[in-house]
Amino acid sequence: LAKTTQPISMDSYEGQEVNITCSHNNIATNDYITWYQQFPSQGPRFIIQGYKTKVTNEVASLFIPADRKSSTLSLPRVSLSDTAVYYCLVGDTNSGNTPLVFGKGTRLSVIA
């Protein structure tokens, strides 16, 4: 399973765009990149998933360069409620028996 590296923490003011970059130099051909959000004392919540280029949904955008060795989660106009830990995970999601292995995540603090 590919290992991921993310910044331990980030601070942002409300209304700003936040970009969290994740490195995954050993990503395999079949691996997808998935981001989860976790609030204290809650289970992780799926944010977005991608394989290459750019993916956008109602919550975030995910930018993946051609070499796929990194990815950037972009949160537009963050609010206080976006304060959470964000995890970048890499794995072959087509394999039903393969669990997601969590790295240390990025603790985002949004300030008013």
Place this chain on the structure above:
Amino acid sequence: GAVVSQHPSRVICKSGTSVKIECRSLDFQATTMFWYRQFPKKSLMLMATSNEGSKATYEQGVEKDKFLINHASLTLSTLTVTSAHPEDSSFYICSARAPAGVPSDEQYFGPGTRLTVT
């Protein structure tokens, strides 16, 4: 999206007793479920992979005789912490893979169970 529930949401037990935590997939069948534990300010640590109808696969360092996993049906997996001790106090989270044929490749997580051993 698919929903995974856990019961109880929090439990307090005395040292030496056993505690069972249930994980249910509410609107889909999950042949594989995963169990994680999370200590304060730390990331999720995979404990085991639970396969319906077969023995669970435990990660290195996780005692299979202490953390009993049963996956007797396609919608229910249970984790029993036997002879619990204060160091077993943690946040336990289960997850299930999206079923085949569902467009999303998400892994759905339960809300977690807070175990406190006194």
